[in-house]
Every structure is written in C-alpha cells, then in structure tokens.
Amino acid sequence: MSQPTYTSVDQYLAAQSETGRKALLQIKACILKVEPQAEELINYNIPAYALKAGGKRDAQIMMAAFKNHVGLYPHPTTIERFAKALSPYKHAKGSVQFPLNQALPLDLIEQMVAYRKSLL
Secondary structure (H helix, E strand, C coil), rough: CCCCCCCCCHHHHHHHCCHHHHHHHHHHHHHHHHHCCCCCCCCCCCEEECCCCCCHHHHEEEECCCCCCEEEECCCHHHHHHCCCCCCCEECCCCCEEEECCCHHHHHHHHHHHHHHHHC
C-alpha cells in the first residue's frame, strides 16, 4: 500500500489519527508562536514551516505523525544544542521522537524553534 501524496498541511493533518493530529497541531502552535509569519508548506510529503521568507530545507522545521510518536525535524544544530534536554526522547542527528502517550514538552519545542530561528 503506497502512501498518499499530500498537497497541503491541512490534507496531511486530516489523514492522521486523532492523537497524531492533536500533537501536530500543538507543535504547529509552538512554531507559529515563535514565528507567526512562518510559511506553511509540504516538504518531503510532511508539514514544514519556513522560518524566513522563501526558506529552503535548512531554514525549515518539519514534523510528521507516526503510529506511536510524532517526529520533529528542527535541524541537526538544534538537536545538538538541546541534546541534554532531549535525553528522555529518542533522537538522532536532525530529529526527535515524542511519544504520543506522553504530553509534549511545549516549552522545549518553543525554545528549539526560537534557537533555530536565531541562527538564520
């Protein structure tokens, strides 16, 4: 079964489970709180937010929903900077997984977005 191709963030969100959609909407709110002018788009078939006008991949924060977690992709420099705070979560070079059965660390997400924005 192939994955659908999404043309908008709303379409992507509508295709997710209620729990995944709720978590993604919380992350979206964090991003827009830090950068109200963030450009919403689909990149790599997942929601992305350009933190500066016309920002390409390195100026975007992306997110995605999975069965048991949501993924946040803020850029490797951000993951490195917040590695200690992210230690309770599974994370890799440029991504972090937040389990759907736990509250999201909204303050931490906002701090990560603000940090990434400060580097642009």
